[in-house]
Amino acid sequence: MVVSRTLDATATRFGAQRAQQIAQAPPAVAVQDLSKAFRLPHQRYSTLKERALHPFAARTHDVLQALDNVSFEVKRGEFFGIVGRNGSGKSTLLKCLAGIYAMDEGVIDVRGRLSPFIELGVGFNPDLTARDNVVINAIMLGLSRKEARRRFDDIIAFAELEEFVDLKLKNYSSGMAVRLGFSVAVQVDADVLLVDEVLAVGDASFQRKCFEEFERMRGEGRTILFVTHDMGSVERFCDRAMLLEHGEVLDLGPPDEIARRYNEVNFGKVVEEGSLPAGMYGSDVRVRTVWCEDSAGERIVAQQRGERCVAVIDVEFTRALENPVFAVVFRNDVRLTVFVATSLLHGQTGRFEAGERVNVRFSFDNRLAPSRYTLTPTIGVWDPDYRQLDRKEDVSTLIVDSVMHTGGVVDIPTQLEVTRQ
Structure with a gap:
């Protein structure tokens, strides 16, 4: 164990040159006063009989304000983290950016081809094979049919699913589907990539591969919006980050400062709610x-x-x-x-x-x-x-x-000796 004093542990790890390049770059994503609400019915009638028994029942509902006047800008080539507690509006924001949800108010400007990887199974047909799904999904993300077929082998190789290309997607495990979806998303050479925390479903080997791909994409100057609960990943990869709370932007700035604010918001609630002794x-x-x-x-x-x-x-x-x-x-x-x-x-x-x-x-x-x-x-x-x-x-x-795993939760080095009796 080593304890070291530090005056500034928050200095950027990517260097002043990268920070200056990003600051001078034009915006790749601009969001202005974005709002999105959902209606939550008080009572649902799931059968005809229930509707017949309550023909004049008033259809009342609550309103959930998922996003409330959210504004921010992401520069071209920037790795931008979006963090917040469950229910803070992170996934809703990405779905609005991807066009899956229609916004109630506001303006979204995305410059360049956008590739969303925000929910397991989105864009895939479970009754089609992986081969068909890859081509269709790549075309949906902006590739021509010819280009989609040309990149097919690279997509399948990255996902490590060569033996399962003719299997219907409904027979895939969640981990296999994640690998296929992420592989398509990163292989179409999109200008802007949206990534939700569905990477948590993949196995350790593929997660490592995904983070290595993030490094490559950052080096190529791609723009990535990354939703996660993992503050280590935010500080490791992101140039800036944004903290959402109850659908509003609580803070936006350097990743280490946003990670600190996230911890204050997330773990400060425990003391406020009385589950721990005050102070x-x-x-x-x-x-x-x-x-x-x-x-x-x-x-x-x-x-x-x-x-x-x-x-x-x-x-x-x-x-x-x-x-x-x-x-x-x-x-x-x-x-x-x-x-x-x-x-x-x-x-x-x-x-x-x-x-x-x-x-x-x-x-x-x-x-x-x-x-x-x-x-x-x-x-x-x-x-x-x-x-x-x-x-x-x-x-x-x-x-x-690890290339090889022999079982157990730890790998303790041993010495082997075989003696004949």
Whole structure:
């Protein structure tokens, strides 16, 4: 474990040159005063008999304001994150941008070919084969029939579905359908890509492949709007991010600042609702965020099993503390805690003054089984019993992949010896 003091942990990781290029670029997506509401009926009659028994019943309803005067602009070549709690309007926004939902008010201007990957199964016919669906979907996204057929092999190869091209989509698993849909979306060379968090359905190997594709597309200057709950991915990939709350833009700015605001909004609600003792979390010390790095110090969201991994907690102290206990909890995709990196195994951590900000690094050889892992950073003290001071549940993600997996939740190195008797 290494604790390092820092004056500025929020400096951009992409360099001043990229920031300047994006600032000078024309807008690829411009949204002005976008509003969208849904009517929610109080009573539904699903059969003719029910309607006959209530012929004069008033059809009352509530109005859900999913988006309320949302305005923002995304520059050409920008990787733009959209975050918020469930029900904040993220998916509705993407569906309005894609033309799936008609907006009630406002203006949307998308410059260039748009490719949406926002919901499992959208644009696919379950009664057709993958072969037919790929061609039809590619044509819908703007390719000619000739170009769609020419790219067919590349699309199927990226999705790793060569053996299943003549299988009807209704016989595909959700993971196979995700791979096919994402492959079509990224292979049509769209100017603007919309990505909702359906990538969480794919397996660890394909998720890693998707994030590598994001890196490639960013390098090519594509514009990507990315909806996610994973603040690690926001900070790793995005140039800017926007926080939605109750259908309104709560904040827009650098990804690390938006990740911090998201954590405040998301986890501050827990204390407000009384499920924790008032003042328990964040009053003495605050977890800003957590992420993973490789051996070169580059932030990562995916890596191969066996590689060196560094889990980093960004911490801010609001009062002086002696020997706080730092930890990062790793849970797999079935919510099983498989690994806890903790400072308890490294002795005393020292004294930290009020106003101090530090990065706590846990380095280890990644022996976790292939899966999608969530990271939960915690901080506490012993006085005399253990008291937790701050905790942020599942605020970052690490995808572990491997060429070969022998089973179990961890891969412990062993030595083999065979002796004849």
